[in-house]
Amino acid sequence: MTALLVLYMVNQLLLPGHVEHIVGFAGFRSAIESVTGPLSTLGLASLIFGLYAGFVYFTPVFGGLIADRWIGQRNAVVIGAVSMSAGHLAMAFDQTFLLALLLLIIGSGFLKGNISAQVGALYPKEDEARRTRGFVILSTAINIGAVFGPLLCGFLAQVYGWHYGFGIAAVFMLAGLATYLSGYRYLPAKVERRARKDTRLSAADWRVVGALIAVLAITIFQSAAYYQLYNVFKIWLQEQVNLSMGGFSIPVPWYQSLDALASILAVSVLFLLWRWQSARRGEPGDMAKLAIGAFLAAASYLILTAGIFLSAGDLVHPLWPALSTIVMGFAFIYQWPTVLALVSRTAPAPINATMMGIAFISLFVANNLVGYIGGWYKKMSPAEFWLMHAAIAATGGVLTVFFGCKLNRMLVVAR
Numbered sequence: 001m002t003a004l005l006v007l008y009m010v011n012q013l014l015l016p017g018h019v020e021h022i023v024g025f026a027g028f029r030s031a032i033e034s035v036t037g038p039l040s041t042l043g044l045a046s047l048i049f050g051l052y053a054g055f056v057y058f059t060p061v062f063g064g065l066i067a068d069r070w071i072g073q074r075n076a077v078v079i080g081a082v083s084m085s086a087g088h089l090a091m092a093f094d095q096t097f098l099l100a101l102l103l104l105i106i107g108s109g110f111l112k113g114n115i116s117a118q119v120g121a122l123y124p125k126e127d128e129a130r131r132t133r134g135f136v137i138l139s140t141a142i143n144i145g146a147v148f149g150p151l152l153c154g155f156l157a158q159v160y161g162w163h164y165g166f167g168i169a170a171v172f173m174l175a176g177l178a179t180y181l182s183g184y185r186y187l188p189a190k191v192e193r194r195a196r197k198d199t200r201l202s203a204a205d206w207r208v209v210g211a212l213i214a215v216l217a218i219t220i221f222q223s224a225a226y227y228q229l230y231n232v233f234k235i236w237l238q239e240q241v242n243l244s245m246g247g248f249s250i251p252v253p254w255y256q257s258l259d260a261l262a263s264i265l266a267v268s269v270l271f272l273l274w275r276w277q278s279a280r281r282g283e284p285g286d287m288a289k290l291a292i293g294a295f296l297a298a299a300s301y302l303i304l305t306a307g308i309f310l311s312a313g314d315l316v317h318p319l320w321p322a323l324s325t326i327v328m329g330f331a332f333i334y335q336w337p338t339v340l341a342l343v344s345r346t347a348p349a350p351i352n353a354t355m356m357g358i359a360f361i362s363l364f365v366a367n368n369l370v371g372y373i374g375g376w377y378k379k380m381s382p383a384e385f386w387l388m389h390a391a392i393a394a395t396g397g398v399l400t401v402f403f404g405c406k407l408n409r410m411l412v413v414a415r
Contacts, residue, residue: 001088001104001169002053002230003150003253008162009045010235013097021094028098036375042235043375049231050371052101057363059109064117064357066110072190073114073121080111081177088170092163113357121191146260154253205348211410212343212355214403215290216362221396222294222335223366224373225301225389229259229328232374232385233321240308240382242315250318255325262329270333286342287404293334294397300328301390308383331393346411 012018019025032047033039039047067076084107090100119138123131149169157165201209234252237243243250277283284292307320339359347355377385 001091001153001166002049003154003234003256004157004162004165005052006045006049006231007234007238007252008157008166009048010042011238012162013094014041014045018094022097023095024098039375040378042232042378046231046374046377047371048101050368050374052105053227053230053367053370054364055105056108056112057360057367059105060113060360061109061357063109063111064113067114067117067190073118074184074187074189076110076114077118077180078177078184080107080109080114081173081180083107084111085170085173085177088166088173091166092170117191118187121188140264143260143264147257147264150253150256150260151251154251154257157253158249158251201348201350205350207410208346208348209351209355211407212347213358215287215342215407216339216359218396218399218403219290219335219339220362220366220369221399222290222297222331222393223363224369225297225393225396226328226332226335227363227367227370228374228389229325230256231370232377235377236382236385237321240316241318241321243318245318255321258322259325259329259332262326263332266330266333270330285408286338287400287408289334289338291397291400291404293331293338294393294400296327296331296334297393298390298397300324300331301386301393303327304386305383305390308386342411 013022029044032044036043036047063076063080067073071079083103087100087103087107090096090103116135116138119134120131122134149172153165153169156168233255237252237255243252274283301324303320303324307316307324310320311317339362340356343355343359344352373388376388380388
């Protein structure tokens, strides 16, 4: 759905003849512009995207809390899947746009964290090998969806209209729910948590928490750069890139599939690289990997800028954004899995799950920045806009290099 959202808002929904039909939108827009001031169509669309994408990563904290304390993970996943299916269906109508976003945000809150918790609970506590393979299966399935979803939804939206793209997403979400229900009886109703004798944190624990929060704050720079691919990048593709090849017009959402495919390929390539480096005692540490990811994200936007300059005022060749997207896929694998592994390994046991939730809160902050910064697109030239994003990502890399050694020393007590 994110592959279509900004394009749909800019090209149809927020234009006269459609925007008037959205239930509650006048009050919603007034509330936003009372804070930001008047917004252009693109500025408003970008901000809505940022709020939506941010809250998708915020609500799982509460969904996990509700499941742990009251309804259990199995019921939470069903509620989440039903809510998201209804949200995708509501996206097929102008009138229910705001309701659709709300349903999708709530559904993600119930589904995202709880389905991962259930995968972990399928295996005995001592069976780490099979548990790891279980998460690999889950991640692979998610990435397959991230490749084929934009391909199918983007094609249907381009050929038949936006609402067909959103409608098919609802169909596949319901198919996912049916698949889940077919194995419902094999899943634990509620994931049991091991009781802790002492939940107090020592001074050393608090130093680790402070160091992790500092790391997460620095990664916001790269995340804010990365997630612009899901927002204004699509508008730039539509306006500035020659998407016609041999009489075929490349659907803009397909570039999002390329990002997901690059991330899948990056896993295999980087695992082999890190294994080779490890055998020679040269595998980069966590901070080094985060810095490499940030600098790769910066390089990705420099590639876009190079394509703009070399086009000399003409439409940019489609291979330039394709290459940029592939590099960004590698940047993502250097960053986000490293963040999750670092938090999981070093966060103090009494608040380990809480710190994982805070890791996702960093994406909430980053995506809201994405929405805010996206509103500057029309105030700058495309080259200036992407150079700014290269600088944002590079800033994260520089900060990681500068503070990395000190943060490592603070975290070493957890190892």
